[in-house]
Amino acid sequence: MIKNIVILGAGKVASALALALYHADITIIQIYSKTFEHAQHLAEKVGAVAVSEPDRISQQADLYLISVNDSVIKQVAELKALQNKLVAHTAGSIPLSILNQYTTHAGVFYPLQTFSEGRMVNMAEVPFCIESAQSSDYGKLESLARKISTKVYRVNSEQRLRLHLSAVFANNFGNHMFALAFELLKEYQLPFDMLRPLITETAAKLQEMLPSEAQTGPAVRGDLNTIKSHLELLQDKSEMQKIYTFVSESIEELACSTKNKHKN
Amino acid sequence: MIKNIVILGAGKVASALALALYHADITIIQIYSKTFEHAQHLAEKVGAVAVSEPDRISQQADLYLISVNDSVIKQVAELKALQNKLVAHTAGSIPLSILNQYTTHAGVFYPLQTFSEGRMVNMAEVPFCIESAQSSDYGKLESLARKISTKVYRVNSEQRLRLHLSAVFANNFGNHMFALAFELLKEYQLPFDMLRPLITETAAKLQEMLPSEAQTGPAVRGDLNTIKSHLELLQDKSEMQKIYTFVSESIEELACSTKNKHKN
Numbered sequence: 093m094i095k096n097i098v099i100l101g102a103g104k105v106a107s108a109l110a111l112a113l114y115h116a117d118i119t120i121i122q123i124y125s126k127t128f129e130h131a132q133h134l135a136e137k138v139g140a141v142a143v144s145e146p147d148r149i150s151q152q153a154d155l156y157l158i159s160v161n162d163s164v165i166k167q168v169a170e171l172k173a174l175q176n177k178l179v180a181h182t183a184g185s186i187p188l189s190i191l192n193q194y195t196t197h198a199g200v201f202y203p204l205q206t207f208s209e210g211r212m213v214n215m216a217e218v219p220f221c222i223e224s225a226q227s228s229d230y231g232k233l234e235s236l237a238r239k240i241s242t243k244v245y246r247v248n249s250e251q252r253l254r255l256h257l258s259a260v261f262a263n264n265f266g267n268h269m270f271a272l273a274f275e276l277l278k279e280y281q282l283p284f285d286m287l288r289p290l291i292t293e294t295a296a297k298l299q300e301m302l303p304s305e306a307q308t309g310p311a312v313r314g315d316l317n318t319i320k321s322h323l324e325l326l327q328d329k330s331e332m333q334k335i336y337t338f339v340s341e342s343i344e345e346l347a348c349s350t351k352n353k354h355k356n
Numbered sequence: 357m358i359k360n361i362v363i364l365g366a367g368k369v370a371s372a373l374a375l376a377l378y379h380a381d382i383t384i385i386q387i388y389s390k391t392f393e394h395a396q397h398l399a400e401k402v403g404a405v406a407v408s409e410p411d412r413i414s415q416q417a418d419l420y421l422i423s424v425n426d427s428v429i430k431q432v433a434e435l436k437a438l439q440n441k442l443v444a445h446t447a448g449s450i451p452l453s454i455l456n457q458y459t460t461h462a463g464v465f466y467p468l469q470t471f472s473e474g475r476m477v478n479m480a481e482v483p484f485c486i487e488s489a490q491s492s493d494y495g496k497l498e499s500l501a502r503k504i505s506t507k508v509y510r511v512n513s514e515q516r517l518r519l520h521l522s523a524v525f526a527n528n529f530g531n532h533m534f535a536l537a538f539e540l541l542k543e544y545q546l547p548f549d550m551l552r553p554l555i556t557e558t559a560a561k562l563q564e565m566l567p568s569e570a571q572t573g574p575a576v577r578g579d580l581n582t583i584k585s586h587l588e589l590l591q592d593k594s595e596m597q598k599i600y601t602f603v604s605e606s607i608e609e610l611a612c613s614t615k616n617k618h619k620n
Contacts, residue, residue, distance in 0.1 A: 254544040262537035264573035271567035273526035295559030303535035309528035
C-alpha cells in the first residue's frame with residue numbers, strides 16, 4: 093500500500109494532486125522542484141519538506157509521482173533517488189515506456205481534468221487513468237486513486253493518448269470557442285456576463301444528453317440566411333470566418349451522418 | 357401592462373417561454389400553430405386554447421409573441437389578427453424591422469439560451485434582449501421579461517445579431533467540439549462519461565474566469581510534440597485534422613495577442 097509519496101513538480105497538476113492526497117491522509121514526504129520557492133510554496137500547504145537538490149530526495153517513499161511538463165519528465169525520471177522505485181507520471185500523452193529505462197516499476201497516474209491556479213476542482217469526480225508496467229503495481233496505484241476519486245479506469249498508453257486528444261477537443265477547443273465568443277462581445281462592447289448562462293447550459297445539457305442530440309443553431313438547421321449574415325459580420329476577420337465556415341460544415345456533416353445511421 | 361398573450365409557434369423556444377410565462381401568472385390565451393397537434397400539445401400545459409386556423413386567433417391579446425423558425429416569421433406576422441397589435445418575435449438574428457410593415461408596435465423578446473425538448477432551463481438566469489419600435493412599448497416588454505428573468509437587457513437589432521453570432525461560437529461551436537470529442541471516444545471505444553466531468557469544469561471555470569485565463573493544453577503551451585502526435589492520430593480524418601490545426605493556430609494567436617496587450 094502506498095502511504096508515503098514524494099511529488100516531483102509544483103505546478104497546477106502537482107498542486108491539485110498533492111492537496112487531494114494530503115486531505116486523504118496520504119503523507120507527502122517531500123515536494124521536489126528545481127525552483128526551491130515553488131517547492132516550498134506547495135510543501136507548506138501539504139505538510140511536506142521542500143527540496144530542490146536531487147541528492148536530498150528521500151529514498152524512503154512508496155511512490156515517486158512525477159508531475160512536470162511533458163518535455164522534462166525524462167530529466168526528472170533519471171534522478172538517482174528514483175532508480176527502480178515505483179515511479180508514476182501524470183501526463184496524458186506520454187507513454188508509460190518513457191520511464192522504463194529508469195525503473196522496472198513504472199506507472200501512470202493521469203487525472204483527466206483541466207487545472208487552473210487558485211481553482212479547486214472536485215477531485216472525487218475526476219476520472220483517473222491508471223497504468224503500470226508490473227501488474228503487481230496496478231493495485232497499489234488504483235487504491236491510491238480511489239482514495240481521492242470515485243472514477244478510476246485502467247487505461248493503456250495508446251488509449252490514454254486518444255483520450256487526451258479527445259480532451260483537447262472538448263476542453264481546449266471548447267474553451268477556445270468561448271474565447272472567440274468573448275472576443276466578439278468585447279469588440280461589440282457587450283458584457284461577457286450575457287453569455288455565461290448559455291455556457292453553463294451548453295455543458296449542463298451534456299450531463300444527460302449526447303452532443304449530437306444537444307446541438308442547435310443555424311448550421312444544424314441548415315439555416316443559410318443566418319449563416320450568410322454571420323459571415324458578413326465576420327468579413328474583416330478572416331481567421332474567425334475560416335473557423336466559422338469549417339466548424340459549420342463539420343456540424344452539418346456530423347448531423348447528416350448521424351441521421352443516416354439512424355435510418356439504417 | 358401585458359396580461360394576456362397569444363403565442364404563435366409551438367417549438368422549443370415557444371414551449372419554454374409559454375411555460376415560464378404561465379408559471380409567472382401570465383394568461384396564455386391561445387397557442388397558434390399550423391399543425392393543430394403541436395398547438396394542442398403545448399396549449400394543454402399552459403391552460404391555453406389551441407388554434408390552427410388564422411381566423412380564430414383572438415383579437416384581445418396584449419401581446420402576440422411570434423416564436424417560429426426565422427424563415428416563417430414574416431408569414432406569421434402578416435396574419436390579420438396581428439395587424440397593428442403589439443407583436444414581438446423571439447429570434448436572435450432577425451431585425452425588429454421585419455415586423456414594421458404589419459404593425460406600428462413591433463418588438464423583440466429574445467431569450468439568449470439554448471433550448472432542447474424535454475429539458476427545463478432555469479429561466480430566471482436567462483438573459484432577455486428587449487427591443488421595441490415605440491418607446492412606450494419598451495416598458496411593457498421589459499416588465500414582462502422581468503417576471504420570468506432577473507437578467508433583462510435593452511439590445512438593438514444590430515447588437516442582437518452580434519450577440520447571436522457570439523452565442524453561435526459559444527454554444528453551437530462549443531458543443532460541436534464536445535461532439536467531435538465524443539466521435540473520437542466512440543471510435544476508440546472509450547465511454548463518453550470519462551469526458552463529462554471535464555466538460556462541466558470547462559464551463560464552470562468561465563463563471564469566474566475569462567476564457568483566455570482558463571485556457572490550458574498543448575496549443576497554448578506551444579507544446580509541438582503533443583500537437584504532432586495528435587495530428588498523427590488524426591491522419592485518416594482530414595476534417596478533424598483541419599479543425600485541429602486551425603483551432604490550435606487560433607489559440608496560439610489569441611494567447612500571443614493577449615500577452616502583448618498585457619505588456620503594453
